Amino acid sequence: MRGLLRFSIAITAFAALLAVLSLVGLSPKSLMEAALLAMTPLALAAVGESLNQKGGVVNIGIDGIFLITATVAVFGAEEFGSGYAGMLVGACVGAFLGFVHGVLSTYARANQIVAGIGMNIFAYGFVPYFLMAAWGFPGIRVPPSWVLVPIRVVTVGEVSVRISEFSVLAVLLAPLLHLLLYGTPVGLRIRACGESPEAADVAGVSVYGIRIALSTLGGALAGLGGAFMSLAWFGGVVKEISAGRGFIALACVVASGLEPLLSLGFAFLFGFSEALAYAVAVTPGVKEVVPYHLVLSIPYVVTLAIVAVFVGRRRFPRALGQPYVKD
């Protein structure tokens, strides 16, 4: 009940904010569209990663997965001549990378943080190399527009809104995974793997199996997010396309205390404040008063402030980040 109350308070506050913004001449519709687009890759990755962490594996290499899949998805889309095929390629490659991370963190007992950082660094080097090697042109690839994933226009009465089906998918996935986590025996097992792998093992749960599966799922969702960035959002890929968004997704996960629903909320919050920052920055007369550098750091300040003021201490699974060693 308390959750519902908080949720309705948040929604009311947000609606009030939108009303205020439209009073000062900003378009809430355009802001919402931009926020939904910016939210989608963050939310996909964050929802997957929160499940992954519930099972006890931290994947800090999301940024690397974003980068690699954003690039490979364009490659796949051009190869198969379809944007959706590209999205699938992105998800598959993401799943593969997540699988590798899962194997490293279970059977190989790797330090998960180190492995994740390694993944990131690898991606920062691999992507420029791949761009050069695959397309002979450094740093950028603009695929022909027919292989892109179109963004739908939904008309409700007078208003038509631009929205991507993947944004809808991200929004739907969060409650689904929430239900999976808290309403099914599988969810219980997942949480057991994160809290007490020994007990789970004794109870006959395959800790490694579940962890690898979750890591693969998390990787696939992050891969979908990466592919979304290049194929649906921008219609092209540059070597720094992720621009640290993987870390922002990670921050959403940690800030939400590994709850899929809340991490969706944080992803939206970040996407919205980023859109808002630019809406404010281009408004005439603002730059004379506030240096635009400060305006552009709005998303980071807002996220930090919300975490610091409203969220604070989180309880994390006891075995989070610990390799489980079978005796």
Next chain:
Amino acid sequence: MRPLKSSVVGVLTRLVEASLALAIGLAISAVLIAVYGYDPARAFYWLFYGGFGTWSLLFDTLAYATPLMLTGAAFAVCASTGMFNIGVEGQAYMGAIGAVALGGLLASQLPELAPAALPLALAGSAGLGALWALGPAVLKVLRGVHEVISSIMFNWMAFYTAMYLVRGPLMNPARPEMSISVVPQARFPVLFRGSILTNSIYVAVAISILAYLVLRMTRLGFEMRLVGSNPDAARYAGVSVSRTTLVAYLLSGAIAGLGGGLIVVGRPPVWSIYGTLGNVVNVGFDGIGVSMIAANNPAAVVLSSILIGGLWNGSRFMEPYAGVCSELSRAVIGLIVLALSVPGVLRMLRRRTVLELTVAALSAFVLRTFGVLRRGLGRWSS
């Protein structure tokens, strides 16, 4: 005797592990290079020639390694206390700002301070770096905000703040594209003509080793490591976890700040910060990789930073002379870190574990995928 022997064996093991990881990284990269039709031998020849081939190139490598040493040591200090200070990046920006503010702006405003400009600049960078680390540390201690979230946000805030300062109060009026330069007294002299290496490397090595000694030899260091390995035990032993956390974070921030500061006072030719922040960007993130390769040991960071610096410096040669995109060196570094994430890479060689089978299966899969890609590439080129 015993600790000495075990630490020597430990260091040797780590060295071997690192070389093995390097070999793994190079081998996989060689596959990547060959798949796309370049010549791996030629690429690696120029990579290593560029990093270590001549004396002046070796000195350049050391120059690249200098700031990485400090950001690496900074990360290592925090990691020993069980925290993931991803904020070294932002702390390094602020350190560079501190060096310019005290060694440039202040020292040029008050000429009587000019003789002491170098210590001032270093103090400024350490101080501002520590100050920037204070934010995440306090949030963690008081509100329990995970340091990863706050550090990521603080990094971006540091980016925009530093950019604002370089474009605003610290701007060089004659060269608006950069900040004012530190006064000549605050610049480390260049060690050798024909190289960008300056005396600043001594500072970096000294601080790294000092950090190691503090961690290993002092009570504070013991407490830090205890908090890192087992906070509950630390609490029972009467160690204040929050105080130790705070101290470790501040120490880490100060060292990272120095790393940023050394870029300003220890690297020709501009002795200032570019308006794009281009000369300080990424120094912190690269430091994280350096520290990981060194198993978060500040003394070993000295060596691993030289390895990374060498790869970094040598990669400049791959593009013009081997046609291979120079950023591939980053992929090599990433693979090294990945390989080192697995404990006891050495032991794997002797044991037939499930892992080995998995790795074998994975590599077969990878190779097959690349085979497909290659055939695809062959199709287009024909």
Next chain:
Amino acid sequence: MSKAPTSTILAIAIVLIVVAGIAGYFVGQTAAPAATVTVTAPLATVTTTVVSTVTVTATPAPTTPPPVAKFKIAVVSDIGGRGDLSFNDMAFKGADEAARDFGLEVLEFISKTEADYIPNLRTAALDPNIKLIVGVGFLLSEALVEVALEFPNKYFAGIDTDCQEKIVKTKYPDKYPLPNLLDIKYEEHKGSALVGALGCLLAIHYNYPHIGAVLGIEIPVLWKFEIGYKWGCNWAVEWFRKNFPAEYEAKSRIAGNLLATDPKSRVLWTYTGTFSDITKGYLAAKEMYAKRAVAVYNIAGPLGLGINQAVEEIVKPLGLTMGPPFWIGVDANQDWINPGFVVASMMKRVDKGVYYATYLVLIGKFEEVVRKYKGVLLLGIGTEIEGVLMEGISVSTLADLDEFIEMGVTAEKLLGKPVLPMPPAEIKRRVKEMRDSVPSWIWAAVAELERLIREGEVQVPLPLTEDDVKYWRGILG
């Protein structure tokens, strides 16, 4: 830590074997440096190709044939390097053309960080076959001076750099101007004024309240773009008032026309703090179009991709084949990226600068030109260097398009993959259709402004200091 010593020894042995194997492989390879293409360009070819590439009003009369046998040029890029579809790529285009025309070889040194500048320049200078080293981007200024002093027998050219006037003159006054160093600068403010006027008149014509500009990192070069663009908008409003007084009155009363907008709010602009994160270009442009900007000027290299995406999402559902809304390209001719929606590009011919520097080295006149022009070539509208018309700045025309489509076609042949968004003929048809749909009086106004600038009858403000910028922002918004 009781590790079995045997495992350590075994491991060391394995590593040694691996290392020895790798080393042996290298020794066997005797990796030779890159092969050198040695073609001595005959004098006649040099002259004719120059005629075809650089518009020549008086034939240059080189007296000696190019003396170099083995000759390479090195291009040291700014960070980011190739792939921005604008500034850096234009420099490489110039180098590639020079290489093709004169039979040279181009070596690319990509700077990954600013720390790479000096080592890269030095590495290039140490290569005995490299005669000319081109540094691309003003951030290389200090590094160029240092290395040029170290290697007096190599030639250095800097694009956008301020070596001679700002560094050599103050730091080494006795050596000013350094004979082997040439700054090549551009009058971006003039070109930006032209596209500012174009955008403004489009807004007046199509009844839009704003024009927009998305800028990268706030650096002095971008001030020239920003202020020039805003100034051009103001000039166009005045021009319209003078030439069409009746329409001016009528349009001023239409809410939502630029003429009814507060003069300081006509141009929506923001710096994004990046030259690489295209998302920021998208977000900024999206807001500008949401506020009904008729055209957004891309002053941030690859961020144009984000701007293009913001346009696409408006026009695609509507099924438009041409703007408004538009965007305005930068540095290169970017009209082909999305034909019909890039109204024009402010072309900064970095390629011509690089080409010309190579040519000067080839004919042995580099030092002479450095002496004569105090080491700085300022290429702009109507610039003449050594009797050769060297226009470095222009607004793209339909004729310019061919050259860039040709590049795309070559790349497509090389890659076997589509580079251009549609067949060349289709691109040309769409661009022409779009240009014809824009009323001719707008093009005439832009042409008139160009003439006035060329003849020196109007002065576009050139902001060089922070105070200049503040002053002009105070006036223009």
